[in-house]
Amino acid sequence: MLPRLAILFFLLDVSTATAGAWLREKGTGFSSVTTKGTLSRDFAETTYWEYGVRDDLTLGVEAAFFTFASGAQSGSGMVFLRRPIGKKDRPSVWAYELGIGADWSDASVRANVRAALSWGRGYQLKQLNGWMAVDGAIKLDVYDASHTLKIDSTVGLNFNDRFSGMIQVFHAHTANSTATSIAPSFLVKPIKSKPNIRLQIGGETELGKAKNPAFKISFWREF
Incomplete structure (x- = not known):
């Protein structure tokens, strides 16, 4: 049986590359591939993809794999x-x-549904532009109605056309466990000729468990 707190910690930032309240314009999309690992040698890999079918409708797919x-x-x-x-x-x-x-674990596969509400707003700090976002979601198990509640908060700042900084706070709650973590990260466009590609490098620390931080690297692509 997997440790509940370890699973909850890895669930905290699944889909953190999402647009939140901002939808994709029609005919445009976004994808990301993320690898995350802790000092205790727990690892996660996540893949995310979304596409603007219409200006008022974005469809997406996400998948995550955890190895402890x-x-x-x-x-x-x-x-x-x-x-x-x-x-x-x-x-x-x-x-x-x-x-x-x-969700799957060992030989068990359990269907679930999710509903989420997102808020976002841009802001200006002197000559710099930034963004703020809050995303709340509830995921319900179809079979036994057990649930996971998540609230993610993000504040980001664009330093220039190539470099951005971001700090996020993730909170997740189930009937048996609660976890909150802080995740600062740095975004860079490594190739000037391809401005649609970004590299995210960051860390994540669960409150109360500072001795086992996680490190994350993610490749973002707009198309």
Whole structure:
């Protein structure tokens, strides 16, 4: 049986590369591949993809695979849609998300559904532009109605056309466990000729477990 707190920690930042309240324009998309590992040799790999079918409809797929130091493995997958709430030309933007997927561990596969609400807003700090976002979601197990609640908060700042900084706070809660972590990261466009590619490098520390931080590297691509 997998440690509940370890699983919850890895679930904290699944999909943190999502656009949140901002939808993709029609005919454009985004993908990311992320690897995350802790000092205790727990690892996670996540793949994320979303595409603007219409200006008011974004479809996406996400998959995550977890390998723990004990040798145990688990994973999750989900397809989802995102739609705006209200007008998109306001300073603050809102969107809702609905998804269906499954979690697996050992020989067990369990279907689930997810509903999410996102808020986002751009801001300016002197001559620099940034963004703020809050994403709340609940995932329900189809069979026994057990649930996971998540609240993710993000503050980012664009230093110039190539470099950005970001700090995130992830909180997840189940009937048996609660975990909160802080994740600073740095974004860079490594290839000037390809501005649609970004590299994210960062760390993550669960509150109360500072001796076992996680390190993360992610490749982002807009298309």
